[in-house]
Amino acid sequence: MSEVVLSERLQERIKTLISRYPEGKQKSALITILHEVQNENDDYLTTDLMDKIAEILSIKPIEVYEVATFYSMYNHKPVGKYMLEFCRTSCCATRKAEDMMEYTCQKLGVKEGEVTPDGLFSVRGVECLGACGYAPMLQLGDFYHEFLTKEKIDQLIEDCRAGKVELISKV
Ligand code: FES
Incomplete structure (x- = not known):
């Protein structure tokens, strides 16, 4: 050691x-x-x-x-500044969570668990995050992003790149 x-x-x-x-x-x-x-x-x-x-x-x-x-909140290898964690349990799975995650990976040019070359993004699939009624959803930092669409994901990534996305709740 x-x-x-x-x-x-x-x-x-x-x-x-x-x-x-x-x-x-x-x-x-x-x-x-x-x-x-x-x-x-x-x-x-x-x-x-x-x-x-x-x-x-x-x-x-x-x-x-x-x-x-x-617990999925602990990481065991380097992650991007913005870790997009997609729920892929039942409710989210039936509302195209896998498609949203695949779209995001393709858009960012990474596979699940990889970090973009600029160190900004990682994508990971996780189990139910307790927001089943808002499926499909993802967690980014302390916040949930719900009823995901490709357009919402595009906007979120753009906002992250522009430094407009908070990761830590002030509450
Ligand atoms: S199944 Fe996705 S938040 Fe519960």
């Missing part, structure tokens, strides 16, 4: 998160810590980072891997 050095800010943040739980229950902070570590590492987790988290929490690395690979 290569030596992983977390920033002081992150180390302090992790200490605070762990302190919210009773002695011996530090693992409860795992999901939030994974988010914080991912955010500070260009939006993806490496094995070394996950091992470091296991060390900090005094748990086995497999306990970190299990969680980090279960």
